Amino acid sequence: KVIVIDFGGQYNQLVARRVRECNVYCEIYSYRTGIEEIKAMAPKGIILTGGPNSCYEEDSPTYSKELFELGIPVLGLCYGAQLMMHVLGGKVITPEVGEYGKTEINFTDNSVLQKDLPKKSICWMSHFDRIAEAAPGFEVTASTADCPIAAAQNVSKNLYAIQFHPEVLHTENGTKMIYNFVREVCGCAGTWRMDSFVKESIEEIRNKVGDGKVLLALSGGVDSSVAAGLLSRAIGKQLTCVFVDHGLLRKDEGDEVENVFGPNGQFDLNFIRVNAQQRYYDKLAGVTEPEQKRKIIGEEFIRVFEEEAKKIGAVDFLAQGTIYPDVVESGLGGESAVIKSHHNVGGLPDFVDFKEIIEPLRNLFKDEVRKAGLELGIPENLVFRQPFPGPGLGIRIIGEVTAEKVKIVQEADAIYREEIANAGLDRSIGQYFAALTNMRSVGVMGDERTYDYAVALRAVNTVDFMTADSAEIPYDVLQKVMSRIINEVKGVNRVFYDLTSKPPGTIEFE
Numbered sequence: 001k002v003i004v005i006d007f008g009g010q011y012n013q014l015v016a017r018r019v020r021e022c023n024v025y026c027e028i029y030s031y032r033t034g035i036e037e038i039k040a041m042a043p044k045g046i047i048l049t050g051g052p053n054s055c056y057e058e059d060s061p062t063y064s065k066e067l068f069e070l071g072i073p074v075l076g077l078c079y080g081a082q083l084m085m086h087v088l089g090g091k092v093i094t095p096e097v098g099e100y101g102k103t104e105i106n107f108t109d110n111s112v113l114q115k116d117l118p119k120k121s122i123c124w125m126s127h128f129d130r131i132a133e134a135a136p137g138f139e140v141t142a143s144t145a146d147c148p149i150a151a152a153q154n155v156s157k158n159l160y161a162i163q164f165h166p167e168v169l170h171t172e173n174g175t176k177m178i179y180n181f182v183r184e185v186c187g188c189a190g191t192w193r194m195d196s197f198v199k200e201s202i203e204e205i206r207n208k209v210g211d212g213k214v215l216l217a218l219s220g221g222v223d224s225s226v227a228a229g230l231l232s233r234a235i236g237k238q239l240t241c242v243f244v245d246h247g248l249l250r251k252d253e254g255d256e257v258e259n260v261f262g263p264n265g266q267f268d269l270n271f272i273r274v275n276a277q278q279r280y281y282d283k284l285a286g287v288t289e290p291e292q293k294r295k296i297i298g299e300e301f302i303r304v305f306e307e308e309a310k311k312i313g314a315v316d317f318l319a320q321g322t323i324y325p326d327v328v329e330s331g332l333g334g335e336s337a338v339i340k341s342h343h344n345v346g347g348l349p350d351f352v353d354f355k356e357i358i359e360p361l362r363n364l365f366k367d368e369v370r371k372a373g374l375e376l377g378i379p380e381n382l383v384f385r386q387p388f389p390g391p392g393l394g395i396r397i398i399g400e401v402t403a404e405k406v407k408i409v410q411e412a413d414a415i416y417r418e419e420i421a422n423a424g425l426d427r428s429i430g431q432y433f434a435a436l437t438n439m440r441s442v443g444v445m446g447d448e449r450t451y452d453y454a455v456a457l458r459a460v461n462t463v464d465f466m467t468a469d470s471a472e473i474p475y476d477v478l479q480k481v482m483s484r485i486i487n488e489v490k491g492v493n494r495v496f497y498d499l500t501s502k503p504p505g506t507i508e509f510e
């Protein structure tokens, strides 16, 4: 494998993803990881990421010179490149001007990473400091107008420094450069593929679980569904999945999940569907405060799951659909520790009687989870499902939740999704849904006065769900959705499109 050493830059997970796109397995570690630990991992290559600091300042993240003397190829990106030069005797300065965005770059003929690629191209720059003098033994291999040393290499020692960001798609042939490093320079075979991952994971799960029992809370989301599929292939009926239908799912979603994982589906497992709709509606009656609604929905899930877990009795393993970004973001992998605030199953382990947690997707990025899902034969509509919050439609109905309002928003949302798919936009928009405002207004339909609800349509594009922009949906598509919702959904006489970005808005409504 290749390891990515994280110096706190914003693109670090992207670096790892690009490496994996080259069919090479890699993991992210903090720059605080000791040299002995790195040696013990015996990586075939090391990539140093960007970061927000100035490498020549005393308390900036750094790494000892030994790292470059292990005989393992090293690629430094941005801060990583500057650090490599600084540690090995070159010079890094803070110039008058930085360089940001798409930049024209010229490579020399002997650039190893640019082999067989155009000598003039576009790269993505995002730096203030720059390399002023390459370290001894290095030759300069690229330059831009404002950055005379945009790349350098020491071929005999297999050390490569790149000031720009090949991991960002705006860099032309960036992935190819990473390919040249991991496959050509490091000599990685390129055997990290989803079919082999699935096969190996099945073996691993069997070895770990033996004849033990595994319990999984299946939400119908991508991660828990793929975890269920994988575990089922490995251990069949030793797996029990509990799927709680809280009555706040999208239209027909409960049945879709049951069709795939239930007794008539293609997976061998014990499937328990709990129809808890009415319980939730009763608990939510009269409640309008958003945080209180969230709390009730979360707690009720624990109650229901607890009751089921008691019926099942002690299990050996509790399975969770944790994926690699969760691991990295909770500070366990890399350096950029943004702790996720949303978690559906926080607290679960407290009341289930189990010995150990099993997380079969712990090393996968989202797109890899999807590929594994397809490999396992999970239907595409489930595998490419957009994110759906744990509290479900409960936070897409402003104010009190009632069965009647759930029905309205389910129908409106189904129409919206259908038309977005008809327009071929379903895979290009990050997240989109209909919500029910708590507002009623006067309208006229036929010759009748109406006094009905207003539906809000939301669609956003986002990279990380921390910030988002409203998506540009063609006006005719919006118009069609509006007219269908008003004609087909009883109780709605007005449709709004939400233009708010995040911040200041959030993606959900409550």
Ligand code: XMP
Binding pocket: 342, 343, 344, 387, 388, 389, 390, 391, 431, 465, 502, 505, 506, 507, 508, 509
């Ligand atoms: P917000 O509304 O916070 O949403 O901008 C950001 C992303 O998180 C999802 N979301 C949740 N996911 N439990 C979840 O599992 C929650 O309580 C929750 N609240 C928001 C939201 O759908 C969006 O993708």
